[in-house]
Amino acid sequence: MKIRISLAQMNSTVGDYQGNIEKIKDFISKADEKGADLILFPELTLNGYPPEDLILKTQFLRDSLKSIEEIQDFSESKDVVIVLGAVDWDVESYNTAFVIYKGEIYGSYKKMFLPNYSVFDEKRYFTAGRTPFLMEIERIKIGITICEDLWVPNGPAVSLAQNGANLILNLSSSPFYKGRNKVRFEMLKTRASELSSWIAYCNNVGGQDELVFDGGSVVINPYGEIELSAPSFEEGLYFIDIDPLEPTRANLREGKRKHYNQSAYYESVNTIKIGKKITGKNPIKAIKVDSFDLYEQLYLAVKTGIKDYVWKNGFQKVVLGLSGGIDSSLTAAIAADAIGPENVLGLLMPSQYSSKGSIDDSIELSKNLGINYKIIPINDIYEKYIENLKESFKSTEEDKTEENIQARIRGNLVMAFSNKYGYLALACGNKSEAATGYATMYGDMAGGFSPIKDLYKTDLYKVARKYNELHGKEIIIKSILEKPPSAELRPNQKDEDTLPPYALLDEILFKYIDREMSYDELLQEGYDEGLLKNVINMVNKNEYKRRQSAPGIKLTERSFGKDRRMPITNKYIPW
Amino acid sequence: MKIRISLAQMNSTVGDYQGNIEKIKDFISKADEKGADLILFPELTLNGYPPEDLILKTQFLRDSLKSIEEIQDFSESKDVVIVLGAVDWDVESYNTAFVIYKGEIYGSYKKMFLPNYSVFDEKRYFTAGRTPFLMEIERIKIGITICEDLWVPNGPAVSLAQNGANLILNLSSSPFYKGRNKVRFEMLKTRASELSSWIAYCNNVGGQDELVFDGGSVVINPYGEIELSAPSFEEGLYFIDIDPLEPTRANLREGKRKHYNQSAYYESVNTIKIGKKITGKNPIKAIKVDSFDLYEQLYLAVKTGIKDYVWKNGFQKVVLGLSGGIDSSLTAAIAADAIGPENVLGLLMPSQYSSKGSIDDSIELSKNLGINYKIIPINDIYEKYIENLKESFKSTEEDKTEENIQARIRGNLVMAFSNKYGYLALACGNKSEAATGYATMYGDMAGGFSPIKDLYKTDLYKVARKYNELHGKEIIIKSILEKPPSAELRPNQKDEDTLPPYALLDEILFKYIDREMSYDELLQEGYDEGLLKNVINMVNKNEYKRRQSAPGIKLTERSFGKDRRMPITNKYIPW
Structure with a gap:
């Protein structure tokens, strides 16, 4: 039986809980109507990315949890598993993916690899999670990763593969720069193929101060081939039906996961089960857009x-x-x-x-x-x-x-x-x-x-x-x-x-x-x-x-602004 | 026999290797002339603090090592152990304290706790060290810590005390804000007393873009009492003779270190020996300045x-x-x-x-x-x-x-x-x-x-x-x-x-x-x-x-500028 995945390539606004909640609900309704088993949102969709120092306000944090409750209540009448990016916190705060289904939070995954280079300051805000996360729906094992997690060769995706993941989700807020999407696709294709796993990657879209997120969400099969690619710079909900046995076939043929199991380091993984039924549907054709000009x-x-x-x-x-x-x-x-x-x-x-x-x-x-x-x-x-x-x-x-x-x-x-x-x-x-x-x-x-x-x-x-x-x-x-x-x-x-x-x-x-x-x-x-x-x-x-210049859009590998932090007082002369 | 410590409260300029080297040499000469056994510099004195994205230039890194060699050569004719803050690197870079004596690098300590909050971005630049560091001079054990290391209750200073440190050095670049030096002194006094150790704390002085470092270097005895306090906002070299048996007396009396030895977590420590002779000298009177207005x-x-x-x-x-x-x-x-x-x-x-x-x-x-x-x-x-x-x-x-x-x-x-x-x-x-x-x-x-x-x-x-x-x-x-x-x-x-x-x-x-x-x-x-x-x-x-405002001096706990990173595009309304 195939499982229907939907990617909500959503344009959130930083801090706009009410506006973002409305959009999230709308996407969930549409996914449910079209029979999706799962809907995947980008990283920190609920709060907007990056929320920067708003995260230092406790009211902002409290409102994050309150907003999740609102989504929870809304989900009661829907038959779709929701994977939503939002800030979680106790005394520390975490970049988190919540798994919500029929009014309940089944579990959550805390991002393990926090980028702190270029325009990213995630170590300023978040504490890293320590445990990979897997959910099971009718014997289909679905792992969750958040953005940077998947860019690291020995990140949680390896443990997820070791623990039998059929599909690895990635919630992302990956900013645009010239030529970036090509590099991103190459990495995702490599990862899917070396892990013998489906990868469903859902990226943020829209502008936020210096950053523009280009969307371009993608689903890749365990052979490293693109099966769905969403348009860049457009908000939208995209569907695909994937066969959860594909990774098994790919792995048995090439035995790639056996390498991972040789590795001495074998992490423990949080696993949850969700009692959702996967039922047969009329097949759906996934979109494929070329966006490399x-x-x-x-x-x-x-x-x-x-x-x-x-x-x-x-x-x-x-x-x-x-x-x-x-x-x-x-x-x-x-x-x-x-x-x-x-x-x-x-x-x-x-x-x-x-x-x-x-x-x-x-x-x-x-x-x-x-x-x-x-x-x-x-x-x-x-x-x-x-x-x-x-x-x-x-x-x-x-x-x-x-x-x-x-x-x-x-x-x-x-x-x-x-x-x-x-x-x-x-x-x-x-x-x-x-x-x-x-x-x-x-x-x-x-x-x-x-x-x-x-x-x-x-x-x-x-x-x-x-x-x-x-x-x-x-x-x-x-x-x-x-x-x-x-x-x-x-x-x-x-x-x-x-x-x-x-x-x-x-x-x-x-x-x-x-x-x-x-x-x-x-x-x-x-x-x-x-x-x-x-x-x-x-x-x-x-x-x-x-x-003292106005903020502008990051369009290259290294832009002026928060991407390049040079001292003004600087007597370094390299000759 | 007392050991004579000198604190070089130096005003470096970011990137100005030649200017900083000249000052460092000058301080070393003066310390040597006055019979100091050891001279302690602030954090990253050689490079200036914070060097920010200059650290991303390999030439800047290479020049850091070249400059250390110059200090090494200069140290040959002096009889003083030099503890110098500078950037070390291989593929990664480290916030490091080098121990230099008579033309040789005896060892180096890599900062273990990297601040990444407020105005600090050290996780953007540095990789954290993993091992505390102790040097022995004639059975006197001297531990090295760098700034943040000492602000953490379970930081390397605990391991240093467990391993018998008589004196703990701290190289610091701690920026000024209203009332900060009082808090700093209180922490240092607490630390010295709870560890039953001498603490010699040498702070950066001078302005660098948004930051002003106030100096106010200090030496505290194992009872938590200030024995030397240098002026704030002034460059200078300050001397003190300390009795390395004082920690033993303090500890035997109150047995505080026994608590630390009960702790399950007992880190390995790098230890080096330096064959320097400590000889008797005419006692010197340490300066004590009140700077709390x-x-x-x-x-x-x-x-x-x-x-x-x-x-x-x-x-x-x-x-x-x-x-x-x-x-x-x-x-x-x-x-x-x-x-x-x-x-x-x-x-x-x-x-x-x-x-x-x-x-x-x-x-x-x-x-x-x-x-x-x-x-x-x-x-x-x-x-x-x-x-x-x-x-x-x-x-x-x-x-x-x-x-x-x-x-x-x-x-x-x-x-x-x-x-x-x-x-x-x-x-x-x-x-x-x-x-x-x-x-x-x-x-x-x-x-x-x-x-x-x-x-x-x-x-x-x-x-x-x-x-x-x-x-x-x-x-x-x-x-x-x-x-x-x-x-x-x-x-x-x-x-x-x-x-x-x-x-x-x-x-x-x-x-x-x-x-x-x-x-x-x-x-x-x-x-x-x-x-x-x-x-x-x-x-x-x-x-x-x-x-778009001009940079200004951080004078409060939380200043506008790199201390407070709020989005402009921000629809968060807290009511």
Whole structure:
């Protein structure tokens, strides 16, 4: 007899117990209606992930248990086993999966491997569980793991296999970054095959501050083949019927579990039995989606990140400065898709250094997108500043000070619209800028959210071209895509007057930041010494700017923000 | 025979291997000259604490070992056992104490208990050691612990006592907050007495981004009495002669260690022998300093924090806006003490809403402090903004938008001086403001460092009065101390029009933030429901502002910054 599994790829909101409970109930009802035997939710669905320091409030913890009771009561009339991620606690707190069926909590599993690297701080919040967990439904043994548990070669899944698991569930909140889902699928396929077990992996979806979860939940058979793959960046409930004898056949054929049984270390496992009947049903066809186009995924990640940051924080509309450059153009374009063009306001704020082309391009872009725009020149405000500072600056040369004053006037104007109308201000900086400090604090860096701050300039162009391709027309116009990048804060300024060419710059930045290669290691790769020192100096000296920048979406292996925690006060010079 | 211990209460700089090595050598020479048998340094002295993600760079790790070799070579000609805190690594990295004597590394101890709460992320960086460590010099057994190790009741110190330790060393980097040193002393006294052991505790001193280390190193006898206490917030080398038989007498009298030997859990201990001769010397008198005045300590912490942030980041001078209020006045006053009044520039930027009193008070304060000041009115710049926005805002009422524009003009001007002259801009906000969001992003919040951001308004007045007391005159003048707080952004504005009275506000904030009490728990304490909801709403809704604020010095149990990691996107409503 096959067992019907449903994966609830759900978009929760951190702290929103009532909203999350409603969604959970809705998914349970739908799963029950369609005859699912089991419904699997992502990690910490009930609380939202990551709840961060909310976990230090006892009321938040108490409310977690109260909310579980509400799900419990609701489950009484349903015939589906619910595996729900939520915080459990006594004096300590635990990242937990609760097994609920017909009004009862049958048991719970506490996550054993707590990630504490990159953007993760789980050792700050949780105490690790010590015992793997297995449930039996009519001789079908189903093990539970939570996210990181499955990434560890000697994690609880080994014990679960040793103890006869037919199926291993994984509740996950695995954040997106470029190319991540491929690595994740490879790991899951390897794990299913080496353990000779079904794996059902249910991932979180949606944006939460710096993180976007891409969903892409998956079910893999004991041969390591994908049998279900859910869409990325979409909420949904996905079904599959799986044959619990498949692992037995796979294992007898290749005998992989025998290796595990040779291992000296054999953990005790909590086992519970659930008296649920598995009955025959009409077979169901599982969905299979391919989601490996890197730049489409990046586009979707930014779109999801904007939408969820805006809506979950109670905004309707956004405002941003449009410079005619690729950064603000792409940000506006994706924002228009995310929340509707009628909810996007672009401000054109030309100075005496703005080219006519820039203004015309921004207007054309706005029309293509159907967003609103306003033109507010800044020359006369700028002149007033210069007049009032003339005496103080009388014996000095013009320098970046005057450029920054212009950028900050624009920041002040964008924020004035934000304050006056309650629009969220978007900052439009990219990762190459954030890395090198080629941006003005309180100027172009001003804003509540910075959607593309983790996209390298070279990737940004690829996403922009993908945007046009996906929309089937040149919405982001050719002149925006092809003009040489410029801040337009002094006559004929070009980014490459100050920075190395972006292709070379981004290559070095990727190795230095994303891959954490050191100066001397990069030198051995053959880069010019002067260039390397210049780039590394820029990165190291601008930590103070990044510290005050708006949060943005993690899109790469290693993003600025909580993913990279460098000291500002730092006299380390690697040469 | 007594053994002479020296404590090097050293101010390292993160990443500055060469600078730190020079200081370390200098301390070793001085200890050797004065006949010390052992010199103890704070935790991670060689690398600076905390090195944060620098530890993810292999070159940084390699340089750590290279630097230890340099100390090793230097130690050849000295007759003093060196206990030095530094990062060790293989594939993993360890928070380590190296024992170096006459050119050789005799052994090393890896920290067993890694803090991962509050401002600490040590589980992100280090792998925990598994074995306590003891060294023997002429039958004197000396155990080593690192910081957190000693705060744990069943930590390695118990095993060290079980294995006969006469003296337990502790290398520490324990950050300051209000009242912390008292708690620390109490713990150390308890530990020494319950273990019947000498404890020599050497703490880091100086500022590092959000943290200030207060030093206050201490030596405690096996009866729990302080025999040496070093000054707080000062670098120095401190000596004491201790009798290694004192623990034997204390233990025989009370038999406390017998309890430990009853414990079932008895860890193995690494033991090394060092062939150093302990010879008789003229006795030395240990220093004893009382450092428990709360407001003097806060003043010293802010002063140290400013000085080290300015100097370690290569600045000479600071610029800040002077409003005539207590916040900017106290910031300017402490900055003048920290880096010299000639290095402080105050900007008076009156608008039409500024009272004459505010301007006069700022001028009088500047003169009292001997700092430079400039007056740059902002009315006409403000009018230009309003003119340019008139069309866009035509159907709206005046509101906080117009207030924020003024604040941001001031922010732009402060930053213009910072850019033009390379001065560090100081922001002057306090904790009550940061908590409630009663401040303007990119306006009064603009600046590279925010020295008093973790001082509640009510404490701020106490520190200001202490400042005058310590200086023996009314430098911060009476009218500044006594005027009702106002942002002066609209006619006759007072803080208390918007906020509850500060005494009540700060009391609630302390309980909600520093003590993490929940809404319903506070309600049970008898606070008005409406008031509570208002305060908690303000705190929760302004996380986005704090996220973009300048780093400031941790001065309380729980500061904003890396100490408190709340989501911005957060729909948790506790009522």
